[in-house]
Amino acid sequence: MMGKVHVLMRKEDIDTKKIHGKIVVVFDVLLATSTIVAGLHHGAKEIIPVLHGEEALKEAENRDRNSFVLVGEYEGITLEGFLNPNPLALKEHIQKKTVILSTTNGTVAIRKASFAKHVYAASLLNGKAVARTLCTNHTSDTVILVCAGSAGEFSMEDFYGAGYVLDCLLSEQSCDWEMTDAALVAREFYRGARGCAEDILLSSRVGRMLQRFKMEEDIYFVAERGILDTVPYLDERKTLVKGGEGCYVGYTPS
Template sequence: MRIDIAISGDHVNADLVKGKTVIVVDTLRATTVIITSLVNGAKSVVPVSTVEEALSIKKRMENAVLGGERKAKKIEGFDFSNSPLEYSKGAISGKNVILTTTNGTKAISRSKDGNRVLIGALVNAKAAARKAHGFSEDIIIVNSGTDGKFTMDDFITGGAIVEEILAMGKAELTDIAKTALLIYRSHRDIRSYVKEAAHFRILEDLKLDDDIDFCLQKDIFAIVPEFDHGVIKLTEGQISLL
């Protein structure tokens, strides 16, 4: 088994992910939102790249709500922003969440040619590692990044997932995967590292400290959503409410 990391969604193409298990990470905040939504009883999450696509799908999908952001702010006319705290059981249980974000949903879409596409974050790092390891094939962790660029928050999450995979058995690591692992092992206080990230400061300036605190919790959920044919759901046997 070989583990690699893509530093942003813009670096992903079909050849990079073909034949591999993909774990898409957007810790601050899209993949955390997706995981939280399904934990709290959403039927599905439909990730899309544009606002126009989101509005079009809503017209033909039952029990649909709109969520997402542009420049870290709620999109006008949408039901929810990109804050995981808004996706409570009372708000989204039984709903189909149509989600569009600047980076995360694009990274998911670009990863579609992998053997399977799992949704990961710090909140489910151990579960994502366990599920990916169970397929016994090469793994690539796709960091969503910010505007096509490297992000520290996704990188340290990748390191956390790599460490959890290695706890289950040996694996060959690419140089970038080794570096992410070293970063994680050197910064067990994840916030002390992530606070230096540009995207962290953007959220902090917007007074989204509660979102940051929530997203930087490790292993609070044991589910691993999977993206398939344009929709993210829990696979059979996973329990949404812990």
Template structure:
């Protein structure tokens, strides 16, 4: 039987302790939702980086027509990068390499890159990621990493972790640590109310105040897509899952 453990913040990731474990990174608002959306809307690959400087440096390795670079720092736009708003970028992603820098999610991916396998999950693709884990890693320790925000626990990430755990438990039995139980109990108490939870979160409130309510609604959709982004060679995310619904 495999084991599920939730890490509450990116600051709590110990790169040495993730080795030989499977990591699933969550940043519901907004990095892993953006990554899920990028693959669903035709991105060739996603390059997650820690900083604006790394994003700009990575982008120059591709011709202008082959790359799209986006990023934010503490929720604000940064010079030279598009804002990583999923609904606004969808039409520009087909066939592109997507370079992404965010305050929390891409940093968490970088810190956990030494894991046996690493996946990016959101509410949009949580069911698909759970199915992949159940099929490929049934006896492993799964570290479900909530990126958090500003060094604090993020409500939306903990809810997303609970949703992922719920999906995993539908397939098989898992041993749950206390942190995994906490996430599951939060989700079960608010099942079917994802948008309410996201709107109540600190980051969600800030996005709504900033005029990005559409992004919050989009991020709150559970089980919409079958895209499964997995980190390859520690640097690039590629889609490894069955894609559903089919792209049009």
């Protein structure tokens, strides 16, 4: 049985009933899923995606204060008492700790997708490893690549990230996939702009906002394609943990 691949343009397009039994890969390239990938790669114990700051604070209750860090933003502004979800600066604060992460789009998309059979977090950083994981474990499944988008709108950088994973996926000689029109267009968009990852990210609406916050260094970092083999996946606790290239996720939600 041939696997099928589809792309959704916004987190708002997720139908929680239709994703049952499906494989979901979530993209929020600027910056949530890039921060998740880098955070687990750099030694975070786990990352708990929450819907908003209030839920993050509730999640932190009764935990040893030295066992976790609160990380979050809303509409680009760091939440009071939280660390900025900045993949480079966080490296110093997350070793062996639980990261409770709240973002405007990415963590909301992951939570909304949590009814799927398996959920992975993807970015440009780990796109090649995600593609190999899909080829190793999910060639008979329906895979939905979800672009988180921004404030209910399409995000170019997420679409580019989905296209990159699709290009890696179709480069795997051992795999054969049926692609919807949306998936074909995402791949062609990536191939047309393949050498310009930094330009795509810098010119996007969110990229321009991050530049106003002097976060160019983070943009250049997350524009690096395929440099990490960490493949975050959502476990039975609705927590993101570290898997490697080709990792198998044994958890299936009820």
